[in-house]
Amino acid sequence: MKITTRVKTITKRVFVGLLTLVLALGGLAYAFQRKFKSPIPAPNLEAPKNSTEANQQDLEYFQTVFPRADRSFSQEQRTQFQIEVAALLSRTNSLTRGELAMGIAHASALSNNGHTGLSTTRFRHVPVRFWWFADGLYILQTDAQNSDLLAARVVRIQGHTPEDVLEQLRAYIPGNGGHKRVECTYFLDSPEALQGIGLGDSTTAITFDLDTADGKSITRTLESGPVNPEPEIDPRFPHSPDCSVTCDWPNVWGSEEGPLYTQQASGGYFRSWLNDLHALYIRLYAIEDTGVQPIAQFLSETLADAKSRKPTNLIVDLRGNQGGNYFTVRSFTKEIVNVVPGQVFIVTDAGTFSAAVVTTAYLKHYAGTRAHIVGEHVGDFEQFWAEGPDTIKLPNSTFRIGVATGYHDWEHGCADVTKCYWPNVLFGVAAGKLDPDLPVAATFAAFRSGRDESLERIHTYLAGRQ
Numbered sequence: 001m002k003i004t005t006r007v008k009t010i011t012k013r014v015f016v017g018l019l020t021l022v023l024a025l026g027g028l029a030y031a032f033q034r035k036f037k038s039p040i041p042a043p044n045l046e047a048p049k050n051s052t053e054a055n056q057q058d059l060e061y062f063q064t065v066f067p068r069a070d071r072s073f074s075q076e077q078r079t080q081f082q083i084e085v086a087a088l089l090s091r092t093n094s095l096t097r098g099e100l101a102m103g104i105a106h107a108s109a110l111s112n113n114g115h116t117g118l119s120t121t122r123f124r125h126v127p128v129r130f131w132w133f134a135d136g137l138y139i140l141q142t143d144a145q146n147s148d149l150l151a152a153r154v155v156r157i158q159g160h161t162p163e164d165v166l167e168q169l170r171a172y173i174p175g176n177g178g179h180k181r182v183e184c185t186y187f188l189d190s191p192e193a194l195q196g197i198g199l200g201d202s203t204t205a206i207t208f209d210l211d212t213a214d215g216k217s218i219t220r221t222l223e224s225g226p227v228n229p230e231p232e233i234d235p236r237f238p239h240s241p242d243c244s245v246t247c248d249w250p251n252v253w254g255s256e257e258g259p260l261y262t263q264q265a266s267g268g269y270f271r272s273w274l275n276d277l278h279a280l281y282i283r284l285y286a287i288e289d290t291g292v293q294p295i296a297q298f299l300s301e302t303l304a305d306a307k308s309r310k311p312t313n314l315i316v317d318l319r320g321n322q323g324g325n326y327f328t329v330r331s332f333t334k335e336i337v338n339v340v341p342g343q344v345f346i347v348t349d350a351g352t353f354s355a356a357v358v359t360t361a362y363l364k365h366y367a368g369t370r371a372h373i374v375g376e377h378v379g380d381f382e383q384f385w386a387e388g389p390d391t392i393k394l395p396n397s398t399f400r401i402g403v404a405t406g407y408h409d410w411e412h413g414c415a416d417v418t419k420c421y422w423p424n425v426l427f428g429v430a431a432g433k434l435d436p437d438l439p440v441a442a443t444f445a446a447f448r449s450g451r452d453e454s455l456e457r458i459h460t461y462l463a464g465r466q
Contacts, residue, residue: 040390129235141250162188173187175380228245268285268295290324321356
């Protein structure tokens with residue numbers, strides 16, 4: 001009888017303990033969801049009677065929802081945000097679509113946080129795609145009708161130099177200087193965006209002065225088509241998994257292949273053995289399942305391959321990688337640098353963003369003195385806000401604005417639970433600055449010829465150690 005009573009008592013205590021644990025975990029999950037992932041409230045509006053009312057609905061929804069959803073703004077910036085949106089509301093009867101969008105872009109960029117800003121996917125675009133190199137702005141992709149413009153250097157846009165236009169766009173694009181330079185390319189091909197900041201009157205056409213690949217100086221006016229949403233595709237990687245509109249457009253190489261880091265983009269990630277560098281080369285276009293196999297499977301196979309073949313050095317190439325889920329690579333970064341005994345090279349540029357920045361920090365931290373960042377500074381500060389819910393979608397114009405709720409600090413580590421993204425308190429690292437110690441300013445001349453100046457820089461560095 002006493003044994004039965006004791007068993008019942010123990011069972012009851014275990015049950016109470018488990019119930020308490022479940023409730024505590026449930027409460028923690030609820031608090032996490034409310035703090036970082038609260039859904040964006042959908043608008044409940046009647047159909048607008050005209051463009052003035054449509055603008056007003058979009059702006060009032062933005063004015064109400066954005067400050068509640070985003071946490072990257074200081075109080076002073078929130079005050080300025082309200083002033084700017086109020087000024088836009090006073091002009092609803094005259095705002096063009098481009099002026100509406102760029103006004104919203106400017107207001108949402110006030111915190112200068114790279115994850116908080118206007119997406120360009122709802123703009124109308126002309127059929128060319130650009131990229132900045134150390135030697136200028138060049139056309140890397142066009143539709144078939146304008147393929148004679150491939151590899152042309154852009155001299156003027158609407159009568160202004162590309163550098164001047166970039167300077168004017170900086171206030172509309174949040175983030176560090178590299179990120180602004182990358183993101184501006186998605187504004188430069190939109191007549192609406194340019195008209196919205198006062199560069200011309202047309203909302204459908206852009207005039208370019210160009211130096212073509214065969215040495216001619218020409219002027220070409222290009223017309224935009226309808227809104228055709230596509231993710232902001234890096235034109236250096238024309239066959240990336242997310243592309244839809246531009247996948248089959250002509251590019252600067254024709255049927256040839258570009259340098260190694262631009263190849264196999266449709267697969268999402270690949271590895272190669274560079275015998276001249278005694279290195280395992282890992283190319284990650286994204287930190288998520290975008291390729292022909294899940295990224296976890298790819299990383300597992302890569303780790304097993306490294307253990308079997310025993311490379312001396314490691315190269316992880318994150319150029320143009322816009323991120324994903326960094327928890328998919330956290331353990332891998334620690335394990336792979338322990339498998340490879342030599343130098344660890346992390347190749348980055350201004351297109352390395354979000355979870356790719358975190359991957360850079362993990363690799364640098366775990367590799368210690370063996371780590372070398374090659375190329376350009378990543379496309380964000382070491383401290384940034386991210387991890388928000390879905391983007392805010394305006395009801396009429398359908399423009400989208402990113403929001404951020406969780407703070408990151410990959411320079412010092414993140415310990416403040418009142419603002420840090422909670423998983424980073426447990427799994428974050430203090431990697432220090434992410435400045436390249438082997439800087440490379442990529443040129444279009446090398447890019448077009450198939451040379452990779454970052455791999456050349458690694459080769460020179462290793463040769464100097466012998």
